[in-house]
Amino acid sequence: MKRIVVAEDDPDLRDLLVFKLGQAGYEVTAVATGQEALDQAETAAAQLFLLDVTLPDMTGLQVCSALRAAEATRDTPVVLLTGRTQQSDIDAGRSSGASDYIFKPFSPRDLVGRIETLLAAAGESPGR
Known part of the structure; x- marks a missing residue:
């Protein structure tokens, strides 16, 4: 089974x-x-x-950059979730090394589809 780490400070989401x-x-x-x-x-x-x-202790961009800097997670796909939709925000996400950038609100079905696409591109089979 494929493991996904979700970092989200809103408990409901x-x-x-x-x-x-x-x-x-x-x-x-x-x-x-x-x-x-x-x-x-x-x-x-x-x-x-x-x-x-927007996490409480550091930004998702900072976490993404740290993941990219570490040997073990350098090539692991990273998806950023955000309500920030300006091109400069998207560019900052891409610059941090994000694999994808998804705007809130989002369709859960779309999110799962995009994750499956990223995992397939990374050579991982779906979680099923």
């Missing part, structure tokens, strides 16, 4: 993500801060990171 990704066949580890996401990256392999851009 975090629960929705865990539920929908679990339904899609993924093992999900959910955390509320960027540091917790980085800690998860060190403790067990994840096939994808799903990061809110």
Whole structure:
């Protein structure tokens, strides 16, 4: 089963993500801060990171940059979730090394589809 680390500080959205990704066949580890996401990256392999851009302790962009700097997670897909839709925000996300940038609100079905596409491109099979 493929493991996804979700870093989202909104408990309702975090629960929705865990539920929908679990339904899609993924093992999900959910955390509320960027540091917790980085800690998860060190403790067990994840096939994808799903990061809110506005976390309480650091931005999702900072977490993404740290993941890209680490040998173990350099090539792991990272998806940023955000309500920021300006081109400069998108460019900042891409500059941090994000694989994809998804705007809130989003369709859970679309999110799962985009995750499956990223995992397939990375050589990972779907969680099912």
